[in-house]
Amino acid sequence: xxxxxxxxxxxxxxxxxxxxxxxxxxxxxRAAEPATAAAPATTDADPALWVVKDDDTTIYLFGTVxxxxxxxxxxxxxxxxxxxxxxxxxLEMVMPExxxxxxxxMMPLALDQSGKTLSSRLNPDQLAAYQAxxxxxxxxxxxxxxxxxxxxxxxxxxxxxxxxxxxxEQGAEKQLTGFAKAAGKPVSGLETFAEQLGFxxxxxxxxxxxxxxxxxxxxxxxxxxxDKMVVLWAKGDPDGLATAMNESLAATxxxxxxxxxxxxxxxxxxxKARMDQPGTVFVAVGAGHLAGEHSxxxxxxxxxxxxxxxxY
Numbered sequence: 001x002x003x004x005x006x007x008x009x010x011x012x013x014x015x016x017x018x019x020x021x022x023x024x025x026x027x028x029x030r031a032a033e034p035a036t037a038a039a040p041a042t043t044d045a046d047p048a049l050w051v052v053k054d055d056d057t058t059i060y061l062f063g064t065v066x067x068x069x070x071x072x073x074x075x076x077x078x079x080x081x082x083x084x085x086x087x088x089x090x091l092e093m094v095m096p097e098x099x100x101x102x103x104x105x106m107m108p109l110a111l112d113q114s115g116k117t118l119s120s121r122l123n124p125d126q127l128a129a130y131q132a133x134x135x136x137x138x139x140x141x142x143x144x145x146x147x148x149x150x151x152x153x154x155x156x157x158x159x160x161x162x163x164x165x166x167x168x169e170q171g172a173e174k175q176l177t178g179f180a181k182a183a184g185k186p187v188s189g190l191e192t193f194a195e196q197l198g199f200x201x202x203x204x205x206x207x208x209x210x211x212x213x214x215x216x217x218x219x220x221x222x223x224x225x226x227d228k229m230v231v232l233w234a235k236g237d238p239d240g241l242a243t244a245m246n247e248s249l250a251a252t253x254x255x256x257x258x259x260x261x262x263x264x265x266x267x268x269x270x271x272k273a274r275m276d277q278p279g280t281v282f283v284a285v286g287a288g289h290l291a292g293e294h295s296x297x298x299x300x301x302x303x304x305x306x307x308x309x310x311x312y
Contacts (some may be wrong), residue, residue, distance in 0.1 A: 063287030242292030268299030
């Protein structure tokens with residue numbers, strides 16, 4: 001899992017939506033949600049924030065984690081001020097609120113249109129391990145047999161985290177969106193939900209199977225890996241986050257190109273174009289997009305823009 005999860009959790013806002021993918025007769029997702037408990041004490045967090053400016057335009061760049069535990073006090077100080085003074089919020093993607101719409105978009109992509117079963121793609125050892133992993137989180141493997149491998153892989157990537165207290169409702173995008181809407185600020189996306197799903201749907205079969213196999217093998221490491229990444233994020237340590245992701249990127253260059261570098265370059269083009277319009281924009285994308293080589297900041301610099309870290 002070391003070669004996939006770190007990249008995914010720091011780059012793709014679509015990950016939490018595995019929780020929305022309820023199959024008929026499958027109730028494990030709801031059962032896995034953390035139980036209501038007393039609000040934990042707030043721990044201060046200072047995630048990294050950058051800014052790009054010209055005479056009449058300001059763009060803030062903020063790296064997010066898509067699922068978090070309650071109790072992290074990150075939406076304050078410079079981050080809160082930046083959003084309060086912005087005219088609009090721009091996310092990696094606008095999260096669908098209608099669960100039926102989520103399923104309507106996701107299911108046609110997740111289902112294998114060729115009729116090939118998931119179990120037929122796995123060798124006997126992989127299949128046994130996969131079935132055991134699904135059983136461990138209360139999901140019936142047989143009901144996922146008509147789906148492409150990326151779909152149960154994403155589902156398995158999220159369910160153990162909810163049992164450990166991570167909650168998509170606490171994710172940075174969800175919180176930022178709530179504030180922006182309450183303040184009457186427009187919210188837009190750099191990508192659509194369907195586009196993000198398409199990144200997984202178009203992965204070659206061998207990579208999808210490798211993704212699923214890796215998730216299954218290191219299922220018990222998901223929590224510790226995310227814990228480490230959240231600590232680095234909360235400290236405002238993009239260099240540490242990049243180091244933590246290096247193994248993933250080196251081992252899976254095709255995935256890194258698809259999920260990180262190509263998208264970063266496209267976003268830099270969009271942000272460059274946005275600099276031609278006056279105003280202030282708060283841009284929030286997965287923290288992995290703002291860390292290490294080939295980051296959004298790197299591509300913006302290639303396009304002649306100066307990106308500065310906001311110290312706070």
